Every structure is written in structure tokens, then in C-alpha cells.
Amino acid sequence: MDDIEDPSGPSRQELAQREQEEKERKAKEDAEQASLPYKWTQTIGDADVTVQVPATIKGRDLDVVLTKTKIKVGLKGQPPIIEGDFPHPIRADDSTWTLETTRTGKEVSIHLDKVNKxxxxPHIVTTAPKIDITKITPENSSLGDLDGETRAMVEKMMYDQRQKEMGKPTSDEQKKADLLKKFQEEHPEMDFSNAKIG
Structure with a gap:
């Protein structure tokens, strides 16, 4: 007897193909990011960039420029290692850079404070290959680093996003439905059969 596929959902073959495409996309993305002359990470509120430089370099040999919309990092008198426009603005006054000694030499460590938290x-400079930001799992960012109000907002957004994906009500829609239910229970004499919520 043949396996009967669920007509409403994707077949095993489609799922396997999607999984394969996802692996290939991730491998391509990883390769693109690995080929950049810098490494970068981010949380929802900031981004950090590290650039390897020769061990003999001193701070005065560096040419580092951070503005609200642009970054430039390089050695004086040489083409920049990284230069370009940010995808979104930063708070230049709250962004910093340091020259640090590592086991393998030295690196310029740049901390970027995003304006929009x-x-x-998708990338540090708009000319660089993008990462798929829809694949970022919020667990990668430390929600614990956020202040209470921002954290609550991020958690609500994450919850609402998951609910939408599952076709369930968002927290606001659930709240409205709960309020209406409570009101109906408190006022059984009223007829809500034609009530429209929204």
C-alpha cells in the first residue's frame, strides 16, 4: 500500500528539497561572510565588527572613521579594509573602536550602537553580501541585555510573529477577545451575536 500524502501539507519530497535548499543557502551565506575581510556579530540593539591587522600596528597607524551612516577602517596610506554605508544609522557618539592584542596578532574591535533597537x-555595509535576517533566531541576541520595557516589546513582537505564522491570534487580538468574553459574562442580558471585533 502506498503512503498517502496529506494533500494540505508539503510532501516529504518537498520538505527534503526545502531542507536541501536551506542547507545550500546557509553554506553560500557562510562562505560569503567568511570571505569578508572582517567578522561581525549583532544583537537587536548593536553590532560588533572585528578587523585583523598586523601585530606591528599601533593605534596611530589606523584610519578609523565612524559617522551616523558610514564606516571606514584601514591603515593610513593604504586602501581601506572596510568602507561603506551602514544599512541603518548608528549613534556615532555611543559607538567606539579599540585596538586589541590577540593570540594571532592584533585586531580593531568596533562597537556600533544602532539607532533603531x-x-x-542584513550586513554591516550595503555593498557586502547580505545574511537572511528572517533566519535569525532571537535567542542569538541576549534579551537579558535589554532594559525591561524594550525586552517586553521584543518578546511581544516575537510572540506575535510566532502566533501569526501558526495562524493564531496575536497578543492584542487575544486581549480584545478576552475583554469581550469577560464583558459578555458580566452582561448576559446583552446580545452580542452580531458584534464585530476589530
């Missing part, structure tokens, strides 16, 4: 960046 609710936005993932």
Missing part, C-alpha cells in the same frame, strides 16, 4: 541588519 528593533532592527536586525
Amino acid at each position: 528593533m532592527e536586525w541588519w
Whole structure:
């Protein structure tokens, strides 16, 4: 007897194909990011960039420029290692860079404070290959680093996003439905059969 596929959902073959495409996309993305002359990570509120430089370099040999919309990092008199526009603005006054000694030499460590604390960046400079920000799992960012109000907002957004994906009501829609139910229970004499919520 043949396996009967569920007509409403994707077949095993489609799922396997999607999984394979996802693996290939991730491998391509990883290769693109690995080929960049810098490494970068981010949380929802900031981004950090590290650039390897020769061990003999001193701070005065560096040419580092951070503005609200642009970054430039390089050695004086040489083409920049990284230069370009940010995908979104930063708070230049709250962003910093340091030259640090590592086991393998030295690196320039740049901390970028995002203006919008609710936005993932697809790349550090707009000319670089993008990462798929829809694949970022919020667990990668430390929600614990956020202040209470921001954290609550991010958690609500994450919850609402998951609910939408499952076709369930968002927290606001659930709240409205709960309020209406409570009101109906308190006022059984009223007829809500034609009530429209929204």
C-alpha cells in the first residue's frame, strides 16, 4: 500500500528539497561572510565588527572613521579594509573602536550602537553580501541585555510573529477577545451575536 500524502501539507519530497535548499543557502551565506575581510556579530540593539591587522600596528597607524551612516577602517596610506554605508544609522557618539592584542596578532574591535533597537541588519555595509535576517533566531541576541520595557516589546513582537505564522491570534487580538468574553459574562442580558471585533 502506498503512503498517502496529506494533500494540505508539503510532501516529504518537498520538505527534503526545502531542507536541501536551506542547507545550500546557509553554506553560500557562510562562505560569503567568511570571505569578508572582517567578522561581525549583532544583537537587536548593536553590532560588533572585528578587523585583523598586523601585530606591528599601533593605534596611530589606523584610519578609523565612524559617522551616523558610514564606516571606514584601514591603515593610513593604504586602501581601506572596510568602507561603506551602514544599512541603518548608528549613534556615532555611543559607538567606539579599540585596538586589541590577540593570540594571532592584533585586531580593531568596533562597537556600533544602532539607532533603531528593533532592527536586525542584513550586513554591516550595503555593498557586502547580505545574511537572511528572517533566519535569525532571537535567542542569538541576549534579551537579558535589554532594559525591561524594550525586552517586553521584543518578546511581544516575537510572540506575535510566532502566533501569526501558526495562524493564531496575536497578543492584542487575544486581549480584545478576552475583554469581550469577560464583558459578555458580566452582561448576559446583552446580545452580542452580531458584534464585530476589530
